[in-house]
Amino acid sequence: MMANKTDYYSILQVSPKATPEDIKTSFRRLARQYHPDLNPHNPETIEHFKQISEAYEILSDKIKRRRYDSDLRLQQKQHSYQKKQTYTSRPRKSEPVPETQNSNAQDCFFRGVAKSKNKQYQIAIKEYSKAIELDPKFIDAYLKRSEIRYKLGDNQGVLDDCYRVIQIKSSVPKAYYYQGRARFSLGYVQAAVDSYSRAISQEQNYAQAYYYRGIAYQDLRDHLSAIEDWQVAAELFRAEGNYGAYSLTKKKINSLGKSSFTLGWIYSQIVELSNNALVTLISYIFNPVGGLLPAFARLSYSQAMGVALIYGVVADLCLTGSSYLLVETSQQLLPAVSSLSVGQLLFLNFFPFIGLTLISGVLRLIDNTRGNLAQDMFLAGTSFLPLGLSFLAMGFIATPQGTPVFPLLTLLIFGFSYGILTLYTNCTQILKFSEAKSTLLVPLMTAISLGFYYLTQYFLSS
Template sequence: MQDSRDYYKILEISREATIEEIKEAYRRLAREYHPDLHPDNPNAAERFKEICQAYEVLSDSVQRTQYDQGFDPIINQRKKQGMSSQDFYVRAVAKALDKDYQGAVEDYTQAIDLNPRFIEAYIKRGAMRYKLGDARGALKDCNEALSINPNLAQAYYYQGRSRYRLGYTQAAIEAYTQAIAQEGDYAQAYYHRGLANNDLNELPLAVEDLQKAAELFRQQGDRTGYQLAQETLKSLSKTQGKLRRTGGNATAVVRNGFGEALRAFKSLALNPVGGILPTFVSLGKQQAIAVGIVFAGIFDLCFVCGAYLGWRDFFEASIPKLIIVGVVPFISLAVISAIARGIFRRKGSFAGDIFLAGASLLPISLLVLASGVSTQLPSSTMPILAVFTSCYLILNLYSGCTQILNLSERAAALLVPIMLLVSTWLSYIAFASLLT
C-alpha cells in the first residue's frame, strides 16, 4: 500500500531526484517553515515536521527503496514474524521520530541480527545509544559500521561525540576531522570539534571551527544551530581578548571573576537551555570556579538579607550563622553533581560542578530576597516569582546535567529532582538548627 503522504510532493521534488537535490530541497523548505521563524503560526510547526519526516525517509537509501515500493515507514506495524531486516529498520526509524529511543534500539538490533552487515542500522543504533547515555555502546556501533565502510561521515561524527563524552578529547577531534573529510558541509562536526579544541586550549582552532559551523548552519537554514554557534563564538572571542590583556595568570582570572559572572548572567538569563554550555566552555577552569562562587555569593547575600529583613522576629540567629546556612545549597548541589559523574562514569571536572551549582541557584536569589519584604508586596507577587524562578532553576539544572555533565536525558530527568530534594532537605536541617 502506497503511503497516503507523498514525500516527494512534500519536498517539492521529482521521484528521480538525486540525494543532493533532496538535501537542497530540505534546506530551502526548512528555512521557509522553521518554527523559530513563525512562532505564531502553528501550521508552520506541523509543516516543518512533515518536511523532516520526508527528508528522513528519502535521504536514506534503504527507507527510500522501501517507500518507493509502497511500504509505509511511519504507520506500518507488521508483526515481528516474517519481518525482514529492512522492515525492522524502517520501524526503528519511526520509533526514533517519536523519541522512543529504547524501542528504536531494539528494532535496530533485530535488523542487525538478520543482516550483520547492515551499515545504516549500526549508525542509527549508535545514535540512539548516544541519546540514551550509552557512549560505549554507541562507540562500538560506530566502529562496527566503519569496519564495513571506512567512509561514513555520520559514523565518524558519533564516534567523536562518544569519545568526547568518555573524556577522550583528542581522539574525538580526530573523529570529527574524519567526518568533515567525508562531508565538507557537516556543520555539527565543525561545531563540536570547536568545543573540543577549546577544551584543549586551542582557541584559534576553536574559533575557526565555530566560524565555519555558524556559516554552514546559516546556509542550511538551521537558525538554532547558527545562534548557538554565534553565542559560543562570541564567548570565546571575549575570553581570548581578556587572556591577551591579562596574560592569563590566576590573579587576573580572579580579578575578572565579577566581569565574567555578569556576562554569564546575561547569557543564562536570556537563554538558560541554549546558553549554559557556550557560557561554560568559554571559561577556563579557574574562571568557571570563580563565576560559580560569585553566583553562590550573590545567592547567599540575598538569603541573608531576606532572612534578616523578614524572618528575624521568628528566630534568633547571627549573620555569620545565616551565611553558613546560605552556603549549604551551593555545596550540596556541587557535591551531588560530582557524585553523579562518578556513578554514571562521566568525565568532567569539579569546575563544572561548581559552575552548575552556582548558575542553578542564581535565579532563586530573587525569590529569597523578595521573601524578606513579601508583606509589603502585592499578594500575587510571591507565587509568580516562585513559579518563574523555580522554572529557571530546573531548566539550568537539567541543561547543565545533559550538556556539562554529559548525562543522558533519562539520567538527567532522574537526577534533577534528587538534587533538589537532597539540597532542600540539607538546607532545612541547617536552618532548623538555628531555631534550637
C-alpha cells in the first residue's frame, strides 16, 4: 500500500482545480503570514513555512503537479477500496517489512553497482529496479538508476527518479544535481540552473554542481556568473585532489575569459543586464514586500551587483537632473548644491548608494549575520531608486513661474516612504535581520546616509 500523500492543496488553502495564478497568490499570502523572520519567537511557524514552500514547489511545477495529482487519485481509490473491505473482512494488524526483504533489496543494489562498473547498464537498471520494488524508499537505488539512465540518454527517466527521491526526502543534493543535468539536456537551461542552485544550497562544497551550473550560465550567455562558478569549482576540485577536473575547469575559465571581451559579448552583457534590471524592477516596484525576495533570488551574485549598480546610477542621474529642473527650490532648500558643477553633483548624488552599501556591510559584521556585497548593493540600489524617481517627477512638474508646494511635498513624502519600506523589506528578507532589529536599523541607516550626504555636500561646496 502506498504511503499517505500530503494534501498540498489544503496546505496552500486552494482547491484541486486552482489555477497557477491562484496557487501563486495563496503561497505569497501564506509565506508572508508564516515567514520565520516575521515570527522569530514562534518555532511552529518554521515547520509550517517549510510545508507551504514544499507544497508550492510541487503545485507550481506543471510536471510535478500532474504526477502528484495522479498519485493522489490512486491513493483515494485505494482508500475507497479499503473502506469497503472493512465491511466484509476483519481488520488485519500491520505487519513489519521482513528483514530478508531489506536484505534482498541490498543484494539487488550491490549487483546493480557491480554491473554498472562492468558497463552492463541495462542489467544494472533491472537490478536497481528490483531493489526499488522490494524497498520503494531506497534512495540510493533511485540515484544510481538515475545516473545510469542519464548515461543512456533517458532524461525523462532521470527526472522521474529524481522526482521520487525528492518526494521521499527533499534534502538530497544529488537528486537536484541529476535533475539539473537532465533538464539541461532537454533544453530547459534556466530550470537546470535552479536545480543546481538547490543542490548547492544543500551542499555548499558540491564541486560538480558548481561546474555544471557554470556550463548552464555559459549557455545563457551569462559569462561572468559562469566564470564565478568555475572558479569555485576549480578550488573545490583541487581541495579534493581531483587535479584532472581542476585542470579542465581552469582551461574553461581561461578559454571563456579570452573569448568574452569582444564587442558582441559586451553588447550581449549590456542587453542581459538591462533586461535583468527591468524584470527585477517590475517584480518589486509595485509590491516590495511580496516581490523583492523572489526578484533577488532569481539573480546570480554578479547579476545582483549589476542590477544594483544600474539602479544606483539611474537614481544618481534622476537626482542630478532634478537639481537643474528645480533651480529655485534647490536654491532655497540646498543653496550649496546650486553652486556645484555637474561632475560634483553626480558624485554627491551617488553618495547615498555608496553610504547605504557600506552601512549595510558594517551592520552585518557587527551583528555577525551571514551575507555578501551583492546583498548590500541590492539593498542600496532598490531602496535608493524610488527616491531618485520621485525627485525626477518633482523636476518635471516644476514650472518657471513657480510650483505649488503641495504636489512637490507629496512626491517627496511618497519617494521617502517607498524607499524606507523597501529598505525595511531588504533588512528582513534579504539580510535576514529580525523584525525588531530592522525597526531600529532602518531609521539608523537612513540618518547615517543623509548625514554622509550633507557632509559630502559641505566639503564639495567649501
